[in-house]
Structures are given as C-alpha cells and as structure tokens.
Amino acid sequence: MELYVDSANITHIRHAASLGIISGVTTNPSLLAKEDPSVDVKERILEIHALVGGHLSVEVIATDTKGMLREAHDILSWFPDAVIKIPMIPAGLSAVNELYKEEIPTNVTLVFSPTQAIAAANAGAAYVSVFMGRLDDIAMDSNAVLDEICEIWDVQGYESEIISASIRHPIHITQSAKAGADIATVPYNVLIQSLNHPLTDSGLQKFLDDYAKMQAAK
Numbered sequence: 001m002e003l004y005v006d007s008a009n010i011t012h013i014r015h016a017a018s019l020g021i022i023s024g025v026t027t028n029p030s031l032l033a034k035e036d037p038s039v040d041v042k043e044r045i046l047e048i049h050a051l052v053g054g055h056l057s058v059e060v061i062a063t064d065t066k067g068m069l070r071e072a073h074d075i076l077s078w079f080p081d082a083v084i085k086i087p088m089i090p091a092g093l094s095a096v097n098e099l100y101k102e103e104i105p106t107n108v109t110l111v112f113s114p115t116q117a118i119a120a121a122n123a124g125a126a127y128v129s130v131f132m133g134r135l136d137d138i139a140m141d142s143n144a145v146l147d148e149i150c151e152i153w154d155v156q157g158y159e160s161e162i163i164s165a166s167i168r169h170p171i172h173i174t175q176s177a178k179a180g181a182d183i184a185t186v187p188y189n190v191l192i193q194s195l196n197h198p199l200t201d202s203g204l205q206k207f208l209d210d211y212a213k214m215q216a217a218k
Contacts, residue, residue, distance in 0.1 A: 003023065005026075006185040017052045022052065024106035045079055060086055063165065068092060076104065087107050100123065106125050112130070114145065116161075121160040130149055132166050135166075146164060164184045167185065171182070
C-alpha cells in the first residue's frame, strides 16, 4: 500500500518527502484555505509537485458537469500531470466519464458506501477515495465499509485504485492495508505519529546510554 500525505503545508510536505515513504499528495480547498486563504493555488500546487512528484490530486470547485469539465481542462493547462479530484455526485460522475473518454485520470472523492464506489469505478474513475474518519464520526464502522469495498474489487476485478482517506489515527492506516486499499492518504501529524513508538525511543536511549558507559570506561 502506498502512502500519500494529505496536506497543503509546504513545510510538512517537504519533511514527509524527505523521509522517502510517500509517493503522492492529496489536497482540497479546505486544506489550502487552512494554510493561507490568500495563497495562489496554482503556485502552491506546482510547488508541492516539485517537492514530491508522483500523484497530486487537484479538486474542482464547480458542482455542475460543464463547470467541472471547464475547471479540469483549466487545471491541466497549467499542470498537465494533475489528477482531477471530483465529488461523488451525479454531475460529478458525468464529468468523470467524459474525462475518462479523454484519458484524463480522476479521483472521485467523498465516497462513503460500496454503491458509491461501484458507481465511481463504472464511470471510469482512476481513483476512488473512501473517507474513513467521517464515517466513524457518525457511528458507522469505516473499517467494515472499506473491507466490503475491497472485497467487491477483488470479486469484480475493478481497475480503479482505492484510496483510504479521512485518516484520523495510525490504526486507520493498518486497517486500510489489511483491507487491501491501494493507497492511504494521511495527514502529516498522523503520518509522524505512526512512525513513533515508546519502545523504539526507550530502546534507542538504552543503546546510547550503554555506548556512553563504554566510552567513559576507556
């Protein structure tokens, strides 16, 4: 399972990229606005891609099919490597299908059920983003939903890649990998949290303390 970082913070993205464990980035208008409401979106997107390369989803704002297609082509005019992120609504599915015919990759976002995931795959989505944390927020078992979607993919042989999104804690990463998600897109703080363990810290400290004792005994 690949790891993406879900962020628009350049400092965080730069650090995550330096670890050598991420292969893409996902963003959305909320993440961009959180960093700086006045940010030049084009400049920030291109800056992010220069740091990481690989996958970078860029979300459209329109909610009608024509508007989404217009935005998608505009994004591609200044960023040809973009994956166009489109919401899981009927108008969005129409846009996904049109872009599929043009061989333009799309990431269908805000997927919360197996039937939505199936529809996105049939429309031609290259990626289907299943939101785990938001399902948990309304007392639904996100792990069960993701398990079911991954099982359907195995049975049906769908080619769309499954992205587990709205990751809230390291257990979501483990659950995503066990279910068979292709990608987990993880907020920076959760990504760093997932790398830490108190036994690693105490073990390393013991090594350092023992080495210091050996040096002092010379």
